[in-house]
Amino acid sequence: NAGVTQTPKFRVLKTGQSMTLLCAQDMNHEYMYWYRQDPGMGLRLIHYSVGEGTTAKGEVPDGYNVSRLKKQNFLLGLESAAPSQTSVYFCASSPGKGPSGETQYFGPGTRLLVL
Amino acid sequence: GDSVTQMEGPVTLSEEAFLTINCTYTATGYPSLFWYVQYPGEGLQLLLKATKADDKGSNKGFEATYRKETTSFHLEKGSVQVSDSAVYFCALSGYGGYNKLIFGAGTRLAVHP
Numbered sequence: 001n002a003g004v005t006q007t008p009k010f011r012v013l014k015t016g017q018s019m020t021l022l023c024a025q026d027m028n029h030e031y032m033y034w035y036r037q038d039p040g041m042g043l044r045l046i047h048y049s050v051g052e053g054t055t056a057k058g059e060v061p062d063g064y065n066v067s068r069l070k071k072q073n074f075l076l077g078l079e080s081a082a083p084s085q086t087s088v089y090f091c092a093s094s095p096g097k098g099p100s101g102e103t104q105y106f107g108p109g110t111r112l113l114v115l
Numbered sequence: 116g117d118s119v120t121q122m123e124g125p126v127t128l129s130e131e132a133f134l135t136i137n138c139t140y141t142a143t144g145y146p147s148l149f150w151y152v153q154y155p156g157e158g159l160q161l162l163l164k165a166t167k168a169d170d171k172g173s174n175k176g177f178e179a180t181y182r183k184e185t186t187s188f189h190l191e192k193g194s195v196q197v198s199d200s201a202v203y204f205c206a207l208s209g210y211g212g213y214n215k216l217i218f219g220a221g222t223r224l225a226v227h228p
Binding site for chain 2: 004031033040041042043044045048050056058090092094096101102103104105106107108109
């Protein structure tokens, strides 16, 4: 079991460039999430999905888009990167139901630097 | 809105010392409470959780009790090891459903031999 994987691990962008971060999970989880981690601020929810074909906004959605065309994949897109989007991005998934339904499983993170 | 407040770090301890990391929360309703740990260069992993008042979560020698009257979920360990060095995040769920988590800022723990 690979769990939750993220691609790429590290990326440098110039302001205005676009990119897509890929998250994949092999646990058949219903719910998936994208967070950003900034110093002194903990993790903040960007977008989430409660099933294939669904997406919803989290706490800090501006400047990001997401898609969940397949249950196991959750993509995070930056259409026009800005220096304020320099951060570490974490993907997570959770079963959604059952006694451990609330537990989230995290990927290793993607470090993004926008110049 | 819902929020989580953790004690600021870093916390620096000698091996075998007692650890307490304070966490308090503000929430409507009755959220579940969590402690997640992030080891250097890794993602977060669940350390322990409690789903209702007076529940005690425990794992790997760490404990935390869900105190509704003081809205707290303090993390404790009786004897820390160098391998416990990490960043610890307190979090709550239940906000708006769908298991969304609200995290505290994190507390860095450094344990020296």
